[in-house]
Amino acid sequence: MNLSAQARQVPKTPVTLMYRVYKYVLPEVRAELARLRVIAERIPDDELRVQALASMTSKQFHCEGGGIYAAAHLDSRHILVPLIVCLQTISDYLDNLCDRSTSLDAGDFRLLHQSMLDAVDPDAPLRDYYALRAENDDGGYLHELVRTCQANVKRLPSYAVVHSYVRELVALYGDLQVYKHIAKDLREPALLEWWEKHRHSVPDLQWNEFAAATGSTLGMFMLFLTASYGDCTPEDALRIRSAYFPHVCGLHIMLDYLIDQEEDRIGGDLNFCNYYGSQSELIERIGTIVEHARKDVDRLPASRFHRMVIEGLIALYLSDPKVSGQKDVELVSKRLMRRSPLTRLFFWGNSVIIRKRQSSSESVN
Structure with missing residues (x-):
């Protein structure tokens, strides 16, 4: 089954997509997170x-x-859900550790993120990922996340075909996490030096936008989806990688940084939205990345699904409660949402509903 055949399997409309999300995806994602939470609650080290x-x-x-x-691809969700949840959880957990780290050691950050490279390599041995930091007793939590990812990539019929592209994106992600968390006076020089090595491959992006693109996991997840079919070809894998990186991935993380500006300012964290001369330039650049992302996915057979992903991203982030507490971000949000297509407004409403349900569930528990 090639990409054109795969396109017949994906949801064609926002209503169909959200039906599957509510009925299958959200319950199974939350069940996997609940399983991981039980393990995390037993971690011996307090931090x-x-x-x-x-x-x-x-x-x-x-x-x-x-x-x-x-x-x-609902038939493969028993593989894709735990794989996506565990790889994303490694990413979020390590991001927290590095953001609030007692260390500024690049070697420490590099070793921690080796866990993500190992997670997408089914034959990689487990390591002591905490060897270069004081806090190191997690009771096997990170190893469990890595093992779950490895077990599930092994079950993807065409994983060997996409593995090199997955590894490329994970390696770039790890580079970003190292450079953005070292000592503040070293961060920008390191990021700019890194950018010089890659700028030829992304000529329409600025250095901060390239860095943002490397921080996304969406390209990895889409490659997992592609590998869940038995006859994925090397051409299919390259088309997916090229359609998602850098613009879809860049849009994802620029939106993430957009709503986190106040939080990052308080925490002293680097934020890639702070490298523009004005809010109007920020709006213009995000709008340009949106247009590039749309054109990229329009070349894929299941373009309607990928366009829904793009509109869903914009809706998900700009409907976040963090937006209303930041005047500049609220202004940017209103400008970006102006003349929004109905698909984006539909996903906006669903994002609000999902957050309210989650909040109600947490208050009950």
Whole structure:
């Protein structure tokens, strides 16, 4: 089954997509997170336990959003859901550890993120990923996440075909996490030096936009979806990688940074939305990336599904409660949502409903 045949399997309309999300994806994503939470609650080290639990609480919507790709191939969701949830949870957990780290050691950050490279390599041995930091007793939590990913990539029929592209994106992600978390005076020089090595491959992006693109997991998840079919070809894998990276991935993380500006300012964290001369330039650049992303996915057979992903991203992030507490971000949001297509407004409403249901569930528990 090639990409054109796969396109017949994916949901064609926003209503069909959200039906699958509500009926199958959200319950199964939340069940997997509940399983991981039980393990995280037993982490012996206080700091590691706090950050593991916080990543699942404050960033649950990352896993729920990633679950969209399982909705595109329901027959393989028993593989895709735990794989997506566990890889995203590694990403969110390590991001928390590095953001609030007691260390500024690049070697420490590199070793922590080796876990993501190992997670997408079914034959990689487990390592002591905490060897270069003081907090190191997680009771096997990170190993469990890695093992779950490895077990499920092994079950993807065409994983060997997409593995090199998955590894490429994971390696870029790891590079970003190292460079953006080292000592503040070293971050920008390191990121700019890294950019010089890659700028030829993304000529229409600025350095901060390229860096943002490397921080997305969406390209990895789409490659997992493609590998869940038995006759994925190398050409299929390359088409998917090229359609998602850099513009769809870049849009994803620029929106994430957009709503996190105040939070990052308070935490002293690097934010890629702060490298524009004005809010109007920021709006213009995000709008340009949106247009590039649309053109990229329009070349794929299941273009309608991927366009829904793009509109869903915009709706998900711009409907976040963080927006209303930041005047500049609220202004940008209103400008970006102006003359929105009905698909985006539909996903906006659903994003609000899902958050309210999640909030009600948490208050009951």
